[in-house]
Amino acid sequence: MFSRNPRGKSSPRAGANRFGRPTSRGRRKAPAARELDFTQFVKKAIQTTETETFNPTHRFADFEMHSKLKANIVKCGYVHPTPIQDGAIPHILKGRDVVGIANTGTGKTAAFLLPLIHKTFKHTTEKVLIIVPTRELALQIEEELRKFAAGSGLHSALCIGGAHIGDQVRSLSRNPSFVIGTPGRLKDLIERGKLHISEFNNIVLDEVDRMLDMGFIQDIKYLVALMKTPRQSLFFSATMPREIAELAKKFLNDPVTITIKARATSENVDQDIVRVLPKEDKIEVLHNLLLLPEFKKVLIFGRTKHGVEKLALRLQDRGFKADSIHGDKSQSQRARALRRFKNDELAILVATDVAARGLDIPDVTHVINYELPENYEDYIHRIGRTGRGTKKGNALTFVD
Ligand code: ADP
Ligand code: MG
Numbered sequence: 467m468f469s470r471n472p473r474g475k476s477s478p479r480a481g482a483n484r485f486g487r488p489t490s491r492g493r494r495k496a497p498a499a500r501e502l503d504f505t506q507f508v509k510k511a512i513q514t515t516e517t518e519t520f521n522p523t524h525r526f527a528d529f530e531m532h533s534k535l536k537a538n539i540v541k542c543g544y545v546h547p548t549p550i551q552d553g554a555i556p557h558i559l560k561g562r563d564v565v566g567i568a569n570t571g572t573g574k575t576a577a578f579l580l581p582l583i584h585k586t587f588k589h590t591t592e593k594v595l596i597i598v599p600t601r602e603l604a605l606q607i608e609e610e611l612r613k614f615a616a617g618s619g620l621h622s623a624l625c626i627g628g629a630h631i632g633d634q635v636r637s638l639s640r641n642p643s644f645v646i647g648t649p650g651r652l653k654d655l656i657e658r659g660k661l662h663i664s665e666f667n668n669i670v671l672d673e674v675d676r677m678l679d680m681g682f683i684q685d686i687k688y689l690v691a692l693m694k695t696p697r698q699s700l701f702f703s704a705t706m707p708r709e710i711a712e713l714a715k716k717f718l719n720d721p722v723t724i725t726i727k728a729r730a731t732s733e734n735v736d737q738d739i740v741r742v743l744p745k746e747d748k749i750e751v752l753h754n755l756l757l758l759p760e761f762k763k764v765l766i767f768g769r770t771k772h773g774v775e776k777l778a779l780r781l782q783d784r785g786f787k788a789d790s791i792h793g794d795k796s797q798s799q800r801a802r803a804l805r806r807f808k809n810d811e812l813a814i815l816v817a818t819d820v821a822a823r824g825l826d827i828p829d830v831t832h833v834i835n836y837e838l839p840e841n842y843e844d845y846i847h848r849i850g851r852t853g854r855g856t857k858k859g860n861a862l863t864f865v866d
Contacts, residue, residue, distance in 0.1 A: 502838060502839075502841070502842065502845075504739055504863070504865050506842060506845070507737055507738070507739045507835075507845070507861070507863040507865075508737055508738050508739055509732070509735075509736075509737040510736060510737075511733065511734055511735055511736040511737075511853065511858050511859070522546045522547050522548075522549070522552040523552055524547055524552055524555070524556065525545070525546060525547070526539050526540075526544060526545070526546070526547060529555055529556070529559065529580075529581075530559060530584075531559070531580065531581070531584040532583075532584050532587040532588065534587065534617065534618055535580065535583055535584055535587060535614060535615075538613065538614050538615070538616050538617075539580070539614065541613075541616075542613055542614070544576070547573075548572050548573035548576075548577075549568070549572065549726045550566055550568040550572050550573055550574055550577045550724060550726050551573050551576055551577040551580070553566075553724040553726065554566045554577045554578070554581075554700075554724050555577060555580060555581050557722045557724070558577075558578065558581035558582070558698070558700065559581045559584065561698055562698075562720075562721070562722050563698060563699045563700065563718040563719050563720065563721035563722070564700050564701070564721055564722050564723075564724060565700075565701045565702075565703075565706075565710075565714050565718065565721050565722070565723040565724070566578075566700070566701070566702045566703070566723075566724050566726075567702075567703055567704070567705070567706050567723070567724070567725040567726065568702075568704065568724075568725075568726035569704055569726070569850070570704055570824065570847070570850045571826065571850060571854040572726060574672065574702045575606075575607055575610050575672070575826075576610065576614070577702070578596075578670045578672070578700050578702060579607070579610060579611055579614055580614060582594050582644075582668055582670070583611070583614050583615050583620070585668065585698075586620060586643040586644070587618065587620075590643070592643065592667060592668060593642075593643060593644075593645075593665055593666045593667060593668065594643060594644045594645070594666065594668040594669075594670065595645050595647075595652075595663065595666040595668065595669050595670070595689075595693070596644065596645070596646040596647070596669075596670040596672060597647060597648070597649060597652065597669070597670070597671050597672070597677070597686065597689060598646065598647070598648060598672045598673055598677075598824070599648065599649075599672075599673050599676040599677045599680050599682065599823060599824070600648065600673075600676075600820060600821065600823050600824065601626040601627060601628060601629075601648055601797055601800065602791070602800065602801075602804060602821060602822075602823075602824070602825055603672065603673060603823065603824040603825070604624055604625075604626045604646045604647060604648060605624065605626070605801060605804075606824070606825065606826060607646050607672070608622055608624050608644075608646050611644055611646070620643050620644070621637075621640050621641065621642035621643055621644070622637075622642050622643065622644040622645070622646065623637035623638050623640070623642040623644070623645045623646070623647075624637070624646055624647065625638070625645060625646070625647030625648070625651045625652050625655055625661065626647055626648045626651050626797065627648055627650050627651045627797075628796060628797035628800075629797040629798075631651075631654070631655070634651070634655065634660075635655070635658075635660045638655065638660050638661055639660075645661065645666070649677070649682045649685035649686060649689065650685065652685075652689060653685055653688065653689065656689075656692065663689065663692045663693055664692055664693065664694055665694065666693050666694060666697070667693075667694045667696070667697040667698065668697060668698045668699075668700075669690065669693055669697060669698075669699045669700070670699075670700045670701075670702065671686065671699075671700070671701045671702070672702045672824075673702070673703065673704070673823065673824050674701050674702065674703040674710050674713070675703045675704055675705045675706075675707060675710060676823055676824065678707065678709050678710065680820070683709065683713075686713070687713075690717050696719070699717055699718050699719070699721075701713075701714055701718065701721075706725075732846055732849050732850065732853075732861075734853030734854075734857065734858055734859055735833075735849050735850075735852055735853040735858070735859040735860065735861050736858065736859070736860045736861070737849065737860075737861045737862075737863070738860075738861075738862055738863075739862065739863045739864075739865045740755070740862050740863065740864050740865065741865050741866070742864055742865065742866035743866075744866075748836070748864065748866060749777075749780060751864070752766075752781075752834070752836060752864075753781075753784055755834070755862070756781075756786060756813075756814065760831060760832075761813075761831060761832050762813065762829075762831045763807070763810065763813060763827075763829055763830050763831045763832075764813060764814045764815075764830070764831065764832045764833075764834060765807075765814075765815050765817060765822065765827070765830050765832070765833050765834070765851050765852070766814060766815070766816045766817070766833075766834045766836050767816075767817055767818070767819065767822070767833070767834070767835050767836060767837065767839065767848050768816060768817075768818060768836055768837045769818070769819075769837040769838075769839075769840075770818070771792040771793050771794040771818055772794075773837065774790050774791075774792045774816045774817060774818050775790055775792060775794065775795075777790070777816050777836065778790035778814075778816040781814060781816070786813065786814050787811070787812050787813045787814065788812065788813070788814035788815070788816060789803040789806065789807070789812050789814075789815060789816070790803060790815065790816040790817065791803050791804060791815065791816075791817045791818070791821040791822065792817065792818040792820075792821050793818065793820060793821065800821065803815060804825070804827075807827060808827055808828065815827075816836075819839065819840070819844050819847070819848065822847075822848070822851060823847060825851060826854070827851060828854070829857070830851050830852040830854075830859065831852065831859070831860060832852060832859070832860045832861070832862065833848055833849050833851050833852045833859065833860070833861045833862075834861075834862050834863075834864070835848060835861070835862070835863040835864060836864050837864070838863065838864075838865070845863075848861070849861035
């Protein structure tokens with residue numbers, strides 16, 4: 467939408483947005499925003515219509531999976547597989563290596579969990595290692611694993627930084643079928659001789675693109691090289707940069723690549739900018755927005771851990787039910803804030819990009835970029851936290 471409104475005059479939305487605030491006129495460059503074109507942050511949501519409804523070729527009932535697992539899927543309320551599940555599950559069940567490329571919020575977790583749970587139900591010797599970029603994502607995957615494997619007695623171990631390593635050593639000693647972890651902690655546990663990765667014959671790399679962004683490539687190479695062969699390897703990612711293709715070529719055995727060319731997640735999202743004038747106080751502008759009744763569940767992004775912490779405290783002082791997640795908080799604090807936000811005990815969560823990556827939080831009404839993202843890709847990840855599934859979301863980006 468670069469050409470939408472080059473001089474910021476012709477469109478009524480350009481002069482003032484629906485909150486009556488001035489918007490994209492007279493771009494001024496903030497230091498961090500030199501490469502960002504603010505017109506990219508102004509876009510109307512595309513309404514989902516009936517004709518776009520996906521027709522899966524399978525139903526969950528058609529998959530050759532354990533009856534207990536199928537019963538749990540029904541309990542979770544899943545009826546039809548999502549496109550990535552529809553495409554990937556049959557191949558994973560056949561034992562093929564799979565590269566799955568699909569946007570956030572398209573159900574990639576179940577796409578790899580369901581067939582792998584089936585496998586571990588069938589053969590108790592199967593062991594699965596799931597490597598993810600962030601602690602929150604690991605927690606989320608374990609939560610989903612617990613739902614799908616409920617009543618089966620399946621063991622899992624969560625190996626993430628910021629949490630007590632002794633507890634993790636203990637859960638590893640119970641011979642878990644699933645180990646879910648972040649690269650640093652997994653490496654640590656291997657080096658301490660507590661995690662015997664050579665016993666694992668299934669590996670999942672989730673959010674591979676983010677792991678590359680976060681500089682985990684060497685760790686991943688180290689981990690994968692230690693694993694058992696033959697093994698089944700699955701890579702999931704929203705995008706497929708060259709490094710991932712190379713990694714896949716090196717570590718996967720004749721993989722099937724499933725690419726879901728869905729509409730960008732962001733197309734469900736009404737996007738606009740909020741211009742903060744030099745004489746205005748940014749937090750006052752935010753305060754006034756948060757008072758509006760439609761701002762029911764708001765995820766606010768800041769750039770630094772310190773800034774995020776400070777903003778959350780200032781919002782609390784102003785009487786808002788707010789909390790924050792960022793890298794300086796303990797794992798239990800992060801988990802608690804996230805849980806309360808998910809359960810609607812908090813109306814506002816302030817987060818850094820890293821802490822919020824991949825999170826699936828239902829019904830976020832608004833994403834607010836209180837501080838600009840580093841680049842457009844981060845912007846897309848941020849706003850992908852709202853407008854999940856077919857729901858319409860809203861994203862506002864502060865520009866000062
Ligand atoms: P991704 O990893 O692609 O970002 P997730 O696996 O986090 O997406 O899934 C997004 C949301 O969709 C989750 O709340 C999940 O429970 C839900 N979901 C996934 N698959 C289905 C399905 N087949 N039917 C209904 N809901 C689903
Ligand atoms: Mg995911």
